Amino acid sequence: MTRPLQAHIDLHALQYNAQIAKTTHGDHVMAVIKANAYGHGAVQCAQALLGIVDGFAVASLAEASELREAGISEPILLLEGFFVAAELEQIVKNDCWVVVHAQWQLDILLTANLIQPLSIWLKVDTGMHRLGVQPAAVENIVQQLYQSENVDNLTLMTHFANADNVISGDTVDQLAIFSNVMQAIQANQNRPILFDASLENSAAILAWQISCEAACEPLQSLLSRTWCRPGLMLYGASPLTDINIETGLKPVMTLTSKIIAVQTVKAGQSAGYGSLFTPTRDARIGVVACGYADGYPRSAKDAPVLVSGEKTQVVGRVSMDMLFVDITDIPAASVGSEVELWGQHIAINAVAHSAGTLAYELMCNVKRAEFFYHN
Ligand SMILES: *Cc1c(COP(=O)(O)O)cnc(C)c1O
Numbered sequence: 001m002t003r004p005l006q007a008h009i010d011l012h013a014l015q016y017n018a019q020i021a022k023t024t025h026g027d028h029v030m031a032v033i034k035a036n037a038y039g040h041g042a043v044q045c046a047q048a049l050l051g052i053v054d055g056f057a058v059a060s061l062a063e064a065s066e067l068r069e070a071g072i073s074e075p076i077l078l079l080e081g082f083f084v085a086a087e088l089e090q091i092v093k094n095d096c097w098v099v100v101h102a103q104w105q106l107d108i109l110l111t112a113n114l115i116q117p118l119s120i121w122l123k124v125d126t127g128m129h130r131l132g133v134q135p136a137a138v139e140n141i142v143q144q145l146y147q148s149e150n151v152d153n154l155t156l157m158t159h160f161a162n163a164d165n166v167i168s169g170d171t172v173d174q175l176a177i178f179s180n181v182m183q184a185i186q187a188n189q190n191r192p193i194l195f196d197a198s199l200e201n202s203a204a205i206l207a208w209q210i211s212c213e214a215a216c217e218p219l220q221s222l223l224s225r226t227w228c229r230p231g232l233m234l235y236g237a238s239p240l241t242d243i244n245i246e247t248g249l250k251p252v253m254t255l256t257s258k259i260i261a262v263q264t265v266k267a268g269q270s271a272g273y274g275s276l277f278t279p280t281r282d283a284r285i286g287v288v289a290c291g292y293a294d295g296y297p298r299s300a301k302d303a304p305v306l307v308s309g310e311k312t313q314v315v316g317r318v319s320m321d322m323l324f325v326d327i328t329d330i331p332a333a334s335v336g337s338e339v340e341l342w343g344q345h346i347a348i349n350a351v352a353h354s355a356g357t358l359a360y361e362l363m364c365n366v367k368r369a370e371f372f373y374h375n
Contacts, residue, residue, distance in 0.1 A: 004258040005290050007369040008343070009040050011048040013250035017234050018052045020248060024205050025228040030077055030198065032231030033067075034059040039295075039363040040235060040253055043070040044373050049234075050074065057229055061087055061094065068094050077121060080131070081105050085112065092116050099123050099157070101131035106141060110148050117152035120145055121198065124181055126174040128161040135181045142185050146193055155196040155227065156182060163203035164241050171208050175199070175215040182219045196225040202233035203240060206247055237348050237359035253363060254343025259286035259307070259335055262327070270316075272324055277316030283328045288339045291321040295365030296341060297355035304350050306340035308333045 022029050031053040037045035046056055046067055055075035058064050060083075064076045077097040082088055085108045091098060092114055100106055101123040109120070122141060125132030133141055138156075145151045158178045162170040178199065186192055197219070199212050205228050216223060232239045236251035263285050265271050270278040271285060286307060292298040296318055303314040305325050310333075316324040327333040342348040348359045355362075 002370075003289055003368075004256075004260075005294055005369045006256050007040075007366055007371045008254045008256065009044065009371060009373050010250070010252050010254070011044070011373055011375050013236055013252045014040075014045060014048050014234060015052055017236050017249050017252070018049050018230070021202075021205055021228060021230040021233060022052060024209055025200065025226075028055070028196075028225050028227045029053040030055045030057050030075075030227045030229045031234060032057045032079075032201075032229050033234075034063060034079060034231070035364050036063075038231060038235050038360065039366045041371060041373070042066060043072075045234075046070070046072050046074075048375075054227070055097070057231075061090055061096070064094055064096050065090070075119070082108070088112050088114060092118065097121060097155075099131075100133075100145075102133065103137075106133075106144070109150055110144060112150055114150045117148075117150050119153040119155070120151050121155040121157045124156060124158045124178060126158045126177040126181075127170065128159055128174070130159070130161075132158065135177055138181050139185050139188070142193060142195070153196070154193075155198055157198040157227075160199070160201060160204050160208075163201060163208055164239050166207045166240060166242055166245065171204065172211060175208075175211055179215040179218065182216075186219070186222060192222050194222060194224060196227060197223050198227040198229060200228040200230075201239070202230045204228075205230055206233060206238070206245075207240060232360055235359075235363060237363070239359075243349060243353075251343050251348065253348070253366070255290070255341040255366060255369065256343070257288050257290040257339050257341065259325070259327075259333060259337045259339060260289050260322075261287040262334055263287065272316035273319055274317050277324060279328075281328070283326060284333075285315060286325045286327045286333055286337065286339070288323050288325055288341075289321065290323055290339075290341055291319050293320045294368045295362065296323060297351070297357060297362060297365075299357070300351060300355040303354040304346050306345045308337045311345070 057077040081099040097119040099121045123132040162168045236249045238247045298318045
């Protein structure tokens with residue numbers, strides 16, 4: 001048999017989750033499909049989302065070109081904008097929308113000689129302190145952008161640092177700063193400056209939608225569109241730190257493999273590198289063709305896993321191409337038995353938690369699997 005590691009992508013679940021984002025936000029949706037759609041396949045996901053979402057966000061011109069070459073004609077936003085001035089020509093050619101997050105980008109944009117104006121998303125740093133111009137500088141920058149021949153449409157955006165924490169006050173603080181910035185821009189104008197706004201990532205859509213709407217409320221008559229930017233939720237994993245909050249999302253990726261060998265490990269013996277698995281009773285373990293070179297986290301401890309339809313645990317040390325599962329209590333399991341690493345039955349968040357990481361990282365890291373797309 002060929003190596004049995006498979007990633008099954010449920011495009012119907014992807015559409016279902018996108019619909020949740022759309023319904024909850026109630027306005028425009030910019031589907032975040034950077035990093036090859038979080039490991040799910042950017043082109044396939046974009047095609048499946050046509051007609052549900054209003055645009056796609058990626059991290060680089062290379063990611064955008066891949067979509068254009070596949071015939072995607074929807075708006076594509078570059079979340080980090082351009083990295084060097086030389087990219088602008090291709091950005092215009094590929095008809096991309098561009099985030100501007102720093103003064104150096106602004107300097108390049110305002111002095112460039114473009115054959116067509118660009119849609120600009122000005123990123124405001126309201127407290128995350130990663131990307132974005134400072135709130136006090138926004139009014140002046142917006143004036144410059146609004147008057148520039150290189151700028152077509154303007155969107156004001158910000159990004160939350162702690163929207164995954166439903167009891168943190170940080171999101172409300174960031175919202176207040178963003179709302180004040182928007183209001184200040186309008187207060188000093190003879191003529192209103194029209195712009196769009198974009199605030200929510202997945203966590204904010206699921207936990208802070210009402211707060212976001214309230215923050216935009218004073219500007220209602222001036223905002224033509226608001227855009228949410230869901231990423232993780234599209235792929236069916238909850239971004240919220242409180243795992244008890246029901247999101248209704250459906251997992252999109254199911255990662256499966258098979259048992260390729262069975263070992264009996266007597267009480268007192270051990271298995272694998274570092275002899276980490278040392279059972280106190282005679283144990284049966286299955287060796288599964290999936291390891292950290294496939295993206296399975298080496299740091300996973302007692303991660304849940306499904307073998308022949310029954311829940312059990314990953315045991316011992318995860319190696320590069322293989323891992324062990326405990327099948328002592330699953331007598332039906334043998335060579336060839338089906339193993340679900342995560343997906344439909346095993347929550348990717350549970351595996352991530354056992355490895356001290358997030359679903360984001362696990363999804364993005366999947367490699368060497370054969371991909372199958374299901375409608
Ligand atoms: C990646 C990204 C998102 C999507 O975040 P999720 O938590 O996956 O929803 C949204 N906005 C920006 C600016 C991003 O970089």
